[in-house]
Amino acid sequence: MIRKLSLTMLFALLLGLLAxxxxxxxxxxxxxxxxxxxxxxxxxxxxxxxVEAEVEAELGIEINLNLIQDNASWGDYKNEFVLASEAxxxxxxxxxxxxxxxxxxxxxxxxxxxxxxxxxxxxxDIVPSLWESHGYAGQIWGIPQDAEAxxxxxxxxxxxxxxxxxxxxxxxxxxxxxxxxxxxxMLATAEAAIDEGVVDSGNxxxxxxxxxxxxxxxxxxxxxEVLDMEGNLVVxxxxxxxxxELLGGAVASxxxxxxxxxxxxxxxxxxxxxxAETVLFAAGGTWNxxxxxxxxVADRGGDEYLxxxxxxxxxxxxxxxxxxxxxxxxxxxISSGSPHPDVALSLIAAITTPEHNNKHAIDSxxxxxxxxxxxxxxxxxxxxxxxxxxxxxxxxxLPNHPGWNAWSGAYFLGIQAVETxxxxxxxxxxxxxxxxxxxxxxxxxxx
Amino acid sequence: xxxxxxxxxxxxALIQSRRNALxxxxxxxxxxxxxxxxxIVFFLIPVxxxxxxxxxxxxxxxxxxxxxxMEFIGLKNYRTLFNDQFARKIFFNTIFYVLVTLSLFxxxxxxxxxxxxxxxxxxxxxxxxxxxxxxxxxxxxxxxxIWKRMSAEAPFGILNQFNEFLGYPTYNYxxxxxxxxxxxxxxxxxxSFGMIIFTSAIESIPKDLLNASLVDGSSRLQRIRYVILPLxxxxxxxxxxxxxxxxxxxxxxxxxxxxxxxxxxxxEVWSLTAYHRALSNYFGNAQWGYGSAFAVLLVMIGVVLAVxxxxxxxxxxxxxxxxxxxx
Numbered sequence: 001m002i003r004k005l006s007l008t009m010l011f012a013l014l015l016g017l018l019a020x021x022x023x024x025x026x027x028x029x030x031x032x033x034x035x036x037x038x039x040x041x042x043x044x045x046x047x048x049x050x051v052e053a054e055v056e057a058e059l060g061i062e063i064n065l066n067l068i069q070d071n072a073s074w075g076d077y078k079n080e081f082v083l084a085s086e087a088x089x090x091x092x093x094x095x096x097x098x099x100x101x102x103x104x105x106x107x108x109x110x111x112x113x114x115x116x117x118x119x120x121x122x123x124x125d126i127v128p129s130l131w132e133s134h135g136y137a138g139q140i141w142g143i144p145q146d147a148e149a150x151x152x153x154x155x156x157x158x159x160x161x162x163x164x165x166x167x168x169x170x171x172x173x174x175x176x177x178x179x180x181x182x183x184x185x186m187l188a189t190a191e192a193a194i195d196e197g198v199v200d201s202g203n204x205x206x207x208x209x210x211x212x213x214x215x216x217x218x219x220x221x222x223x224x225e226v227l228d229m230e231g232n233l234v235v236x237x238x239x240x241x242x243x244x245e246l247l248g249g250a251v252a253s254x255x256x257x258x259x260x261x262x263x264x265x266x267x268x269x270x271x272x273x274x275x276a277e278t279v280l281f282a283a284g285g286t287w288n289x290x291x292x293x294x295x296x297v298a299d300r301g302g303d304e305y306l307x308x309x310x311x312x313x314x315x316x317x318x319x320x321x322x323x324x325x326x327x328x329x330x331x332x333x334i335s336s337g338s339p340h341p342d343v344a345l346s347l348i349a350a351i352t353t354p355e356h357n358n359k360h361a362i363d364s365x366x367x368x369x370x371x372x373x374x375x376x377x378x379x380x381x382x383x384x385x386x387x388x389x390x391x392x393x394x395x396x397x398l399p400n401h402p403g404w405n406a407w408s409g410a411y412f413l414g415i416q417a418v419e420t421x422x423x424x425x426x427x428x429x430x431x432x433x434x435x436x437x438x439x440x441x442x443x444x445x446x447x
Numbered sequence: 448x449x450x451x452x453x454x455x456x457x458x459x460a461l462i463q464s465r466r467n468a469l470x471x472x473x474x475x476x477x478x479x480x481x482x483x484x485x486x487i488v489f490f491l492i493p494v495x496x497x498x499x500x501x502x503x504x505x506x507x508x509x510x511x512x513x514x515x516x517m518e519f520i521g522l523k524n525y526r527t528l529f530n531d532q533f534a535r536k537i538f539f540n541t542i543f544y545v546l547v548t549l550s551l552f553x554x555x556x557x558x559x560x561x562x563x564x565x566x567x568x569x570x571x572x573x574x575x576x577x578x579x580x581x582x583x584x585x586x587x588x589x590x591x592x593i594w595k596r597m598s599a600e601a602p603f604g605i606l607n608q609f610n611e612f613l614g615y616p617t618y619n620y621x622x623x624x625x626x627x628x629x630x631x632x633x634x635x636x637x638x639s640f641g642m643i644i645f646t647s648a649i650e651s652i653p654k655d656l657l658n659a660s661l662v663d664g665s666s667r668l669q670r671i672r673y674v675i676l677p678l679x680x681x682x683x684x685x686x687x688x689x690x691x692x693x694x695x696x697x698x699x700x701x702x703x704x705x706x707x708x709x710x711x712x713x714x715e716v717w718s719l720t721a722y723h724r725a726l727s728n729y730f731g732n733a734q735w736g737y738g739s740a741f742a743v744l745l746v747m748i749g750v751v752l753a754v755x756x757x758x759x760x761x762x763x764x765x766x767x768x769x770x771x772x773x774x
Contacts, residue, residue: 103732107510259622263600408729408730416710420710
């Protein structure tokens with residue numbers, strides 16, 4: 001009797017397992033890979049978990065979500081996707097910089113979305129200018145996940161020490177946007193601060209300590225272009241020389257330190273800039289703010305300390321006479337190896353709402369991607385976002401081109417040359433152009 | 448009849464002799480097979496693949512693992528490499544880095560540590576040798592973090608906190624002396640390898656030989672100069688050879704400490720350039736083919752150096768019999 005009961009139970013168990021497998025086989029597995037600085041950027045992947053049930057109900061399927069999110073280095077993260085794609089193990093959705101479209105679209109690792117975007121009304125509300133950075137070869141290859149501005153942070157604390165009135169300090173962003181306070185004015189202010197002992201030599205203005213998108217706005221600010229009308233790579237020598245003159249001149253005048261490139265981000269750059277007591281002007285990104293509030297000035301009051309002592313403004317006008325910034329939207333792209341691109345897109349559409357994107361925007365101080373976000377209470381009432389959203393009207397972006405990597409590497413060489421004194425501005429331009437021509441051959445036009 | 452009976456006998460002996468020869472060959476090759484397979488799988492095949500990649504334009508934007516689908520571009524990558532305005536600088540950086548680190552740390556300091564720790568109390572010697580092994584067994588990331596924290600500028604770095612306390616000026620040490628730090632950081636790791644080899648060689652010298660030299664009236668320094676050093680000549684040559692090739696391909700600590708900077712490739716070495724080109728850069732579109740050209744030249748330099756060392760140092764004699772024990 002016991003034996004029969006045992007056999008029956010075993011049989012039932014096997015049936016249950018088989019049924020379970022059958023259900024699991026009907027479920028659609030979607031893997032999503034995100035890069036995010038925890039905890040403030042975790043919504044990049046976590047938002048998908050909150051819409052899983054909604055999309056399941058909408059499509060009438062079961063979805064097994066596999067969210068992989070970490071803060072890997074960009075180089076490793078991008079290589080991982082390339083290798084996984086070739087191995088047939090790519091995630092269904094990859095979040096990365098829009099400039100990767102320039103390499104991954106021609107490689108066939110991601111799919112164009114023009115035909116399917118109209119199927120989801122959520123995408124209609126995306127800020128139109130953001131689509132411009134998602135194109136390649138006449139098609140759209142990704143959905144914007146976030147936007148940001150790369151402003152100049154200024155220390156209110158040190159400007160007060162320099163004798164600026166509260167009115168002068170608070171009106172600075174407006175004066176910069178109007179072109180009344182230019183980059184030359186900023187450097188002159190920094191020099192004055194050094195002369196008066198408000199800051200030490202080299203601490204008048206800091207830029208980022210490693211290669212990255214920011215450096216391109218100095219070139220754009222002097223009228224330079226990276227792509228011509230046909231989408232081919234170009235380099236404008238005059239703009240290049242003017243850029244290097246600005247950077248080299250800042251070092252020569254003592255405003256910028258010659259060893260700024262190579263400073264450790266977390267050990268030196270963030271704690272120094274975030275505390276607002278040492279550096280007068282610093283070129284950073286909006287997402288730096290929550291990082292500072294959480295990790296560097298939490299004991300001084302976090303956000304409140306930053307609002308009291310740091311302000312942010314557009315990059316003051318350079319040669320073109322217009323204040324600018326640069327937006328580097330991260331983008332959800334769908335792998336060409338995904339067996340369920342329709343489900344993947346539905347998931348992306350489901351999180352492309354003011355409700356979900358606001359969570360990311362507010363926690364990480366990234367700018368909204370939807371027009372409706374501007375009207376939403378949470379976004380509009382956020383003091384930080386409302387002080388920066390106007391920057392999208394002045395923004396520029398990186399090009400999507402397979403040769404961008406070589407272009408930017410050579411451009412950065414020139415910056416290193418001029419800041420360490422290994423070349424003057426013209427010499428640095430020669431170095432950069434020679435490097436571009438050697439690596440890109442006929443693929444670059446010098447103007 | 449006699450002749451005819453001899454013929455099968457000599458034929459049988461010949462076959463037997465061939466069998467014996469074959470058996471001995473099979474035995475020798477059998478023993479070498481595991482190492483041979485490892486060399487083929489982990490050196491020769493990868494070198495062949497990298498060599499092939501170096502004549503293609505493989506990049507992230509056209510990446511494929513199918514060798515047949517890669518676009519053959521001949522020697523274009525090598526032309527680009529030799530036309531690169533910084534290739535010469537990176538090459539001489541590599542020579543400088545290998546020579547200085549090898550001579551000051553991997554051989555000289557390793558020898559000094561071995562000699563000192565074998566001339567003091569045995570337990571104390573073991574303790575100090577254990578300390579010198581710490582850089583080797585510490586994860587490179589943690590090890591470099593320690594150095595960065597020590598050398599960071601004021602008020603973050605430990606060294607600068609001493610400077611501030613004593614009223615001395617503060618420095619951004621790594622930026623102002625990048626080569627000093629690159630060599631010292633790598634040298635401290637390299638010391639342990641030579642130290643272990645030299646110590647075991649010194650320990651294996653018969654004690655009566657060492658005592659005899661003292662009885663004959665030699666000082667400790669004279670004993671080191673005329674007894675110990677000649678007897679550890681072969682381990683010395685082995686360490687020089689092995690560490691040269693090891694340094695030639697090492698870049699992790701440099702990448703983590705200076706990433707080849709500051710300025711224009713101030714501390715960039717050849718292997719780091721190959722890594723930067725083929726595997727890692729900020730904006731993603733890695734140049735696998737171009738990076739492979741750098742790697743191929745590095746392999747060629749390594750192989751040439753290995754052959755030179757083997758000839759100059761007569762490694763065939765080294766492996767003939769143990770020199771120390773033969774005495």
